[in-house]
Amino acid sequence: MAKKIIGSLKLQVKAGQANPSPPVGPALGQRGLNIMAFVKEFNAKTADIAPGTPTPVIITYYQDKSFSLEFKTAPASFLLKAAAGLPPVGKRNRAKGSSKPGREVAGSVTVAQVRKIAETKMKDLNANSIEAAMQIILGSAKSCGIEVKG
Secondary structure, X not given: OOOOEEEEEEEEEEOOOOOOOOXXXXXXXXXXXXXXXXXXXXXXXXXXXXXXXXXXXXXXXXXXXXXEEXXXXXXXHHHHHHHHOOOEEOOOOEEOOOOOEOOEOOEEEEHHHHXXXXXXXXXXXXXXOHHHHHHHHHHHHHHHOEEEEO
């Protein structure tokens, strides 16, 4: 007999850097899941991803308190900022886009870089072709204040 699904939750954790502190610990603890089992499994499965890359994960948990993980690709804004070479700033060492998108340009990427990002994110995007996926990524670039050069 198949396991009975109780629910699922979405978290965004840095690759290879999961630990039982908030937000991971409380999110799993209130559902009665084994936090250390998640931390070990997450860190093992994200070992091949660049450390510190924000990795969205969907955790499906079952009646017997076991769980399964489904990984998504990094957010488009993170990939665009990395491609544009924006330096990390602030307390959390995150790259920042423009404070006034559309008026100020924070950085620039090429069409080839946008295509590569679109190909990377294709499985998570609601697009039927690479060109449609590129349009989605172009919209993200515009909202971050990143210019796309021919």
